[in-house]
Amino acid sequence: MKTSNIIFFERKFPSANMILIKDQLPILIDTGFGSDTKETEQLMKEAGVSPEELHLIVNTHYHSDHVGGNFHLQKNYGVKIAAHKWDADLINGCDPEACCADWLDQPVEPYRVDKKLKDNDEINTGSKTLKVLHTPGHTLGHISLYEPEEEILISGDLFHKNDIGWLNIFREGVASIQRSIESLDRLSMLRIGQAYSGHGPQIENPLAAIDAARNRYEKWLTMPEKISWHAIKRIFSFTLIIKNGLAKEEIDNYLLKCGWFQDFARYSFKHQPEEFIQILLDEMIRSGAASWHNNHLIAVTLHQAPQKKWMSKNIKPRDWKPQDFLT
Structure with a gap:
C-alpha cells in the first residue's frame, strides 16, 4: 500500500x-x-x-x-x-x-x-x-x-x-x-x-x-437482553476508568443516582435498581470487565485515569454558557 x-x-x-x-x-x-x-x-x-x-x-x-x-x-x-x-x-x-x-x-x-x-x-x-x-x-x-x-x-x-x-x-x-x-x-x-x-x-x-x-x-435481534448487557458493562467500565475506580462503600449511592443505571435496571432487566446493583457487580467480575483491589472496583481494560483536578470540574452541557464559545 x-x-x-x-x-x-x-x-x-x-x-x-x-x-x-x-x-x-x-x-x-x-x-x-x-x-x-x-x-x-x-x-x-x-x-x-x-x-x-x-x-x-x-x-x-x-x-x-x-x-x-x-x-x-x-x-x-x-x-x-x-x-x-x-x-x-x-x-x-x-x-x-x-x-x-x-x-x-x-x-x-x-x-x-x-x-x-x-x-x-x-x-x-x-x-x-x-x-x-x-x-x-x-x-x-x-x-x-x-x-x-x-x-x-x-x-x-x-x-x-x-x-x-x-x-x-x-x-x-x-x-x-x-x-x-x-x-x-x-x-x-x-x-x-x-x-x-x-x-x-x-x-x-x-x-x-x-x-x-x-x-x-x-x-x-432475537436476544435483546444481550444488547443491554453489552451496553451497561461498557458504560460502567468507562465510569470506573474516569473515576479511577469506585470504593465499595460508595458504589450503591453512585449507581442509584445514574440515569443509565436506573433505565437498564428497571426497563431492560425488570429489576428494582437496588436489587440490580449486586447483579451488575457480579457480572462485571464474572466477565472480567472489572476486579476488586483493596475494596475498590477497578476497570480491567487498559487505560490511564484522568487527573482528579480535571474530573472535579464535572462540566455538563446544562452548565454551558454562550460566553464559553468565545475565543
Missing part, C-alpha cells in the same frame, strides 16, 4: 482513537477525552502538525471520548468543528441531552459546531476528498468518513476490529440495532482496503469485520 498522509493514533481509554489527515488543509477526526488534551497536542506535533495549523476538527459522533478535546482546541487555537447536523443542533443549543453527558454522567467542556454535516457531503483536505456517510446506530448523528483513492474508511464506533459499538436504546431508540445493520450494509458496498475505528487497532480486513458485526447484531 502506498504511503498515506492519513495518520492513525490508537489511544487508551478514556480517549477514543484519533485520525490526522496531514495535507494542505489538515483535519483532525475526533479529539479524545477532555483530560487528555496535552497528549492530543503532543501526538499532532510529533506527526508534524501544530494545533494552530488545523483547518478543521470532524467528530464522528458526540460522546465524551470523541469530543473531549474540542473545547481546548477551539478556545485556544480557534479551530472550526464539524459534526452531523443532528448532533450540532443539540450541541449549539446547549441541550441537556447533548453528548448524553447527563445520562452517562460524563463531563464534557463546552464547544460549538461551526459546520453542520449531512449525508454525502464532501470534506476537502487539499489533495484528498473525504465523503461523509451518515451511519446511525451507535448514535443518531453518527457519521463515517470514506477516502476513495486509498480506499480508507474511518468508522467511528459503528464497528471495531473485534467488537461493535454499544447501543443506547434509551436515548437512540429501540430501532438502533436495525439502523446499525443498515449502516453496515451500506459500508459493505464500498471498496475498503483499510479501516480505522474509534477503539482498538486498525482493521486490515474491514469487510470481514463488517460481516462479523452484522452477524452479531442479527443474533441480538
Whole structure:
C-alpha cells in the first residue's frame, strides 16, 4: 500500500482513537477525552502538525471520548468543528441531552459546531476528498468518513476490529440495532482496503469485520437482553476508568443516582435498581470487565485515569454558557 498522509493514533481509554489527515488543509477526526488534551497536542506535533495549523476538527459522533478535546482546541487555537447536523443542533443549543453527558454522567467542556454535516457531503483536505456517510446506530448523528483513492474508511464506533459499538436504546431508540445493520450494509458496498475505528487497532480486513458485526447484531435481534448487557458493562467500565475506580462503600449511592443505571435496571432487566446493583457487580467480575483491589472496583481494560483536578470540574452541557464559545 502506498504511503498515506492519513495518520492513525490508537489511544487508551478514556480517549477514543484519533485520525490526522496531514495535507494542505489538515483535519483532525475526533479529539479524545477532555483530560487528555496535552497528549492530543503532543501526538499532532510529533506527526508534524501544530494545533494552530488545523483547518478543521470532524467528530464522528458526540460522546465524551470523541469530543473531549474540542473545547481546548477551539478556545485556544480557534479551530472550526464539524459534526452531523443532528448532533450540532443539540450541541449549539446547549441541550441537556447533548453528548448524553447527563445520562452517562460524563463531563464534557463546552464547544460549538461551526459546520453542520449531512449525508454525502464532501470534506476537502487539499489533495484528498473525504465523503461523509451518515451511519446511525451507535448514535443518531453518527457519521463515517470514506477516502476513495486509498480506499480508507474511518468508522467511528459503528464497528471495531473485534467488537461493535454499544447501543443506547434509551436515548437512540429501540430501532438502533436495525439502523446499525443498515449502516453496515451500506459500508459493505464500498471498496475498503483499510479501516480505522474509534477503539482498538486498525482493521486490515474491514469487510470481514463488517460481516462479523452484522452477524452479531442479527443474533441480538432475537436476544435483546444481550444488547443491554453489552451496553451497561461498557458504560460502567468507562465510569470506573474516569473515576479511577469506585470504593465499595460508595458504589450503591453512585449507581442509584445514574440515569443509565436506573433505565437498564428497571426497563431492560425488570429489576428494582437496588436489587440490580449486586447483579451488575457480579457480572462485571464474572466477565472480567472489572476486579476488586483493596475494596475498590477497578476497570480491567487498559487505560490511564484522568487527573482528579480535571474530573472535579464535572462540566455538563446544562452548565454551558454562550460566553464559553468565545475565543
